[in-house]
Amino acid sequence: MDFQSAEKKAKDLQNLLNQYSYDYHVLDQPTIPDAEYDRLLRELLEIEEQFPELQTADSPTQRVGGETLSMFHKVQHTIPMLSLGNAFDDQELRDFDRRVRQGVGDNVSYVCELKIDGLAVSLIYEDGMFVRGATRGDGTTGEDITSNLRTIRSLPIRLKKPVSLEVRGEAFMPKKSFIALNKSRKEREEEPFANPRNAAAGSLRQLDPKIAASRNLDVFLYGIADVGDTGIRSHSEGLDYLEQLGFKTNKERRKVDSIEAVIEYVNGWVEKRPDLPYDIDGIVIKVDSLDQQAELGTTAKSPRWAIAYKFPAEEVVTTLMDIELN
Ligand SMILES: NC(=O)c1c(N)nc(OC2CCCC2)nc1O[C@@H]1CCC[C@@H]1O
Numbered sequence: 001m002d003f004q005s006a007e008k009k010a011k012d013l014q015n016l017l018n019q020y021s022y023d024y025h026v027l028d029q030p031t032i033p034d035a036e037y038d039r040l041l042r043e044l045l046e047i048e049e050q051f052p053e054l055q056t057a058d059s060p061t062q063r064v065g066g067e068t069l070s071m072f073h074k075v076q077h078t079i080p081m082l083s084l085g086n087a088f089d090d091q092e093l094r095d096f097d098r099r100v101r102q103g104v105g106d107n108v109s110y111v112c113e114l115k116i117d118g119l120a121v122s123l124i125y126e127d128g129m130f131v132r133g134a135t136r137g138d139g140t141t142g143e144d145i146t147s148n149l150r151t152i153r154s155l156p157i158r159l160k161k162p163v164s165l166e167v168r169g170e171a172f173m174p175k176k177s178f179i180a181l182n183k184s185r186k187e188r189e190e191e192p193f194a195n196p197r198n199a200a201a202g203s204l205r206q207l208d209p210k211i212a213a214s215r216n217l218d219v220f221l222y223g224i225a226d227v228g229d230t231g232i233r234s235h236s237e238g239l240d241y242l243e244q245l246g247f248k249t250n251k252e253r254r255k256v257d258s259i260e261a262v263i264e265y266v267n268g269w270v271e272k273r274p275d276l277p278y279d280i281d282g283i284v285i286k287v288d289s290l291d292q293q294a295e296l297g298t299t300a301k302s303p304r305w306a307i308a309y310k311f312p313a314e315e316v317v318t319t320l321m322d323i324e325l326n
Helices: 003-026 034-050 060-064 090-104 175-187 196-204 209-213 235-245 259-275 290-296 320-325
Strands: 074-076 110-116 119-126 129-135 141-143 165-172 218-224 254-256 280-287 306-310
Touching: 003 034, 003 060, 034 060, 060 209, 090 259, 090 280, 090 290, 090 306, 110 218, 110 235, 110 259, 110 306, 119 196, 165 196, 175 196, 196 209, 218 235, 235 290, 254 259, 259 280, 280 290
Parallel strands: none
Antiparallel strands: 074 141, 110 254, 110 280, 119 129, 119 165, 129 141, 165 218, 280 306
């Protein structure tokens, strides 16, 4: 194949495979069988091996992980990554609501989100391209784990619009991947991970990105560090904007207009929690209006406009896998 036709074929395959990957990993709507995806990926790998200059940064072949790093570099978060205050019962949620209303008046809407039990990450994009990913660390200093995050299939390498922004989210390991990983670790007589959060953190702390690539990690994005001049006025609009850019957001979120509706949403998830394909350790409740968020401000470590309702720690349930193996 001459360069011209190789270039066209590579471009077509990259676009096709990136679309298939978006449908499968971001929309959870696979459009072709895995075997067909793998066949097309092998075809692209062969062309890129023959013509390395065609191996662009956003090529789907770059998801499998590059060379092993010698260390992780420290990075500074220009906008601190805050943590969350906790509420452990309905009364504490009502206290939160009272404080919010004292601050901004009675016309308040909240967004309720599942609190994904993973690892908080920051993703920076320039002109639509993923350029840096980092752990939260202590909120101001994190670690650059770009090469590991790049292997997460649902993380867009190139956005649908050439915008520059920083987004925040939670990287996690789905329950199915966790059980399979521990099964194979037990077979290899390696220490199993205690829970999906530790497994996700352990996978993202690997210096060899091929290990992260093999761990079937996923990510939900839940915030924009600075909405700048986008004209976005609320958190819920911000989440819709992230979806339009090609990010994976959690579809269980709900905007409500009273703390009673928040309490109803929270109680609904207490029993639905085991049915989810990923671990959650609570519900995050956020004031929707960005102006009201700014008015309420933050303490040194957490916002006054958000709170995490924490579920009672789940009694240690012996997973099906443990029963099978013992
Ligand atoms: N784990 C989550 O699903 C989650 C979420 N859905 N939304 C937020 O919003 C916070 C972030 C800063 C101010 C509000 N935080 C989350 O997790 C936080 C990140 C750092 C500590 C908590 O895990």
